[in-house]
Amino acid sequence: MVEQGSIALISAPPLLRVEGVRKRFGGVNALRGVSLEILSGEVHALLGENGAGKSTLIKILSGVHVHDGGSIEIEGKPVSFSSPAQSRDAGVAVVYQDLSLVESLSVADNLLLGREPKTRLGFLRKRQLVAQAEAFLKSQNIPLDARAMVGSLPFAYRQMTEIAKALMGDVRLLILDEPTSALTDDEEKILFEAIREVAARGVGVIYVTHRLNEVFRISNRVTVFRDGQNAGTFVTAQSTMRQLVGAIVGPDHAVLKTDGTASGQGMAQPAGSIESPVLELKGVGNDRLDRASLQLRAGEIHGLAGLIGSGRTEILQTIFGLRPIQSGEAKLDGGSLKGTDPAAAIGLGIALVPEDRHVQGLVLEHSIERNLTLPRLPYFSRLGWLQRRPAGEHANAAMRRLAVKAPSASTLVKNLSGGNQQKVVFGKWNEPRPRVLLLDEPTVGVDVGAREEIYGVIRAAAAAGSGVLLVSSDLSELLQLCDRISIVVDGRITRTIARPEFGGAEDLHHLIQLSQPSEEHAA
Known part of the structure; x- marks a missing residue:
C-alpha cells in the first residue's frame, strides 16, 4: 500500500x-x-x-x-x-484513454520512437534499441515482450505499452x-x-x-x-x-439512494428463467475456443470472468458471427448458428456491445440519429431511401428512454461524454428488443453516475426477457449484475457458479487463479 x-x-x-x-x-x-x-x-x-x-x-x-x-x-x-x-x-507526460501507438511497430520501436539509437551515418542500431527497451521494462517489472508487434497485443498490453512509453522520458x-x-x-x-x-x-x-x-x-x-x-x-x-x-x-443524486451505497448492491436481480436456454454452446471450437460450452436463459444475466486473453471476448465474437464455428454446435432457440455472419446474427436477434466503442461500436463523425438507426436501416428505408421521419422518431425515443444528454439527435457522437456514447451503443439494440445481448466491458471509461444508469439498462433488458452475456474485468461489476458467472480459461469454460455461491470479489479472483493451468502457477 x-x-x-x-x-x-x-x-x-x-x-x-x-x-x-x-x-x-x-x-x-x-x-x-x-x-x-x-x-x-x-x-x-x-x-x-x-x-x-x-x-x-x-x-x-x-x-x-x-x-x-x-x-x-x-x-x-x-x-x-x-x-x-x-x-x-x-x-509533463500524459497517457490518454485513446492510445497513440504505431501498431505496425514493435513494443521497443514504440518506446523509443523519435529517440532511436543510431550510427554516425544515421542507421538504426536495432540491437541497442531492443536492449534499451528490455532493460527498462525489466526495471519497471512490466511484463511486455520488447520484440512483440503492438498490433498483435491484447488491448490491455497495448495500454501498458503506452504507459511504459510515457515513463521512459x-x-x-x-x-x-x-x-x-x-x-x-x-x-x-x-x-x-x-x-x-x-x-x-x-x-x-x-x-x-x-x-x-x-x-x-x-x-x-x-x-x-x-x-x-x-x-x-x-x-x-x-x-x-x-x-x-x-x-x-x-x-441528492439517485446513486446515493440505492441502499445507501454507490454500487447499487442489494437491488433485486433478475431471477433467470428455468426454461430451456435461449442460447446454447456445446463443445464449440475455433482458432481461439476449445470445446466451449454454456447455456444462457431468457431473462438471465450471465457473466464471463477470466484473464485478458482467456477467450471471453472470442466467445462473444463467435456467437455474433465474427469468428467461425469450426467444431461443436451453437444454437439460438434450438436453431443452429453455424455459418452465421454478423448481419444474419442481427436478423436473428443477437446484439453486440463491443469493448472498444470508438472503433467497433460507433461512427464518431456521424450523428446520434445515424448511429442509432445504422443496424436497423431496412426498418427505416423504402426503395433504398432512408425515411427521415421514422428514423428521427426512433432516435428521439431511444434518447429519452436511455437519458442520453445531448442538444438533439443531430449532435455528432464524437461530442458526447463517454457515458453518453456508451448509451448510444446500447440504444442501437434497444428496439426491437434483442433475444441475446452480448456485452464486452460495457462500462469501460464511464463515470459513477452513468455506470449506474447503464446497469439499469442491462437489468431492464434482462427483465424484458433478453438473455444477457456479460464480459467484464471488474469483478465487483459481475457480482452486482449476474445470476451466474462462468470462468473462462484458454478458450474453455472450466466452471459455472450461481449467485448463492458467489462470495466476494477476492473469492472470485481466487477462483479465477485456481482455474489456471498448473504450469502457469509453477512459472
Whole structure:
C-alpha cells in the first residue's frame, strides 16, 4: 500500500499548483476556477463525472488547450503551454484513454520512437534499441515482450505499452487517464507497482479514474471536480467511499439512494428463467475456443470472468458471427448458428456491445440519429431511401428512454461524454428488443453516475426477457449484475457458479487463479 496521509507528504511544497483556472468553449464554461496541488512523490486521484472538467484540465496541462484565466506553476515557476511539445519539455507526460501507438511497430520501436539509437551515418542500431527497451521494462517489472508487434497485443498490453512509453522520458508530472480500464486484477497490480516506483523517484502522479476502489489502493489524496468547479479535496486514508461519491454526484443524486451505497448492491436481480436456454454452446471450437460450452436463459444475466486473453471476448465474437464455428454446435432457440455472419446474427436477434466503442461500436463523425438507426436501416428505408421521419422518431425515443444528454439527435457522437456514447451503443439494440445481448466491458471509461444508469439498462433488458452475456474485468461489476458467472480459461469454460455461491470479489479472483493451468502457477 502507498503510505497515505503522512504529515511529511502533505506539508511538502507542491510540484504543481493550479489556482483558479478557467476555460470557456463558446457558451460553455468547462472550468470555472478550479484549483489543484500535486506534491512530489504523490499519487493524487482526480475524480468527477464525465463533463466535470477533468479532461479539460488535463488538456491544458498537456498543452492542447490554453487556459483563459487563473495560474499554473510547476515547482514555483509560472507556466502556460501553447503546445504539447512545451508541456513535454517541462516534464509533463500524459497517457490518454485513446492510445497513440504505431501498431505496425514493435513494443521497443514504440518506446523509443523519435529517440532511436543510431550510427554516425544515421542507421538504426536495432540491437541497442531492443536492449534499451528490455532493460527498462525489466526495471519497471512490466511484463511486455520488447520484440512483440503492438498490433498483435491484447488491448490491455497495448495500454501498458503506452504507459511504459510515457515513463521512459524525463518525467516530473505523470498524468494517467483511466489506465486500468481494460486490465485484469493481476495486470492492475503490475501497473500499480510501476506507479509506486515512479512516485518513489519523486514524480507527481495525477490518476484519473472512474473506479473508486482503485482510489483507496493507490492514491495519497483525492480531488473531485463537479460541473467545472472543485467539489472537495480529501486525504484518502481519512475518507470513505460514500464521501467521494457524494462529492462526485452531489448529495441528492439517485446513486446515493440505492441502499445507501454507490454500487447499487442489494437491488433485486433478475431471477433467470428455468426454461430451456435461449442460447446454447456445446463443445464449440475455433482458432481461439476449445470445446466451449454454456447455456444462457431468457431473462438471465450471465457473466464471463477470466484473464485478458482467456477467450471471453472470442466467445462473444463467435456467437455474433465474427469468428467461425469450426467444431461443436451453437444454437439460438434450438436453431443452429453455424455459418452465421454478423448481419444474419442481427436478423436473428443477437446484439453486440463491443469493448472498444470508438472503433467497433460507433461512427464518431456521424450523428446520434445515424448511429442509432445504422443496424436497423431496412426498418427505416423504402426503395433504398432512408425515411427521415421514422428514423428521427426512433432516435428521439431511444434518447429519452436511455437519458442520453445531448442538444438533439443531430449532435455528432464524437461530442458526447463517454457515458453518453456508451448509451448510444446500447440504444442501437434497444428496439426491437434483442433475444441475446452480448456485452464486452460495457462500462469501460464511464463515470459513477452513468455506470449506474447503464446497469439499469442491462437489468431492464434482462427483465424484458433478453438473455444477457456479460464480459467484464471488474469483478465487483459481475457480482452486482449476474445470476451466474462462468470462468473462462484458454478458450474453455472450466466452471459455472450461481449467485448463492458467489462470495466476494477476492473469492472470485481466487477462483479465477485456481482455474489456471498448473504450469502457469509453477512459472
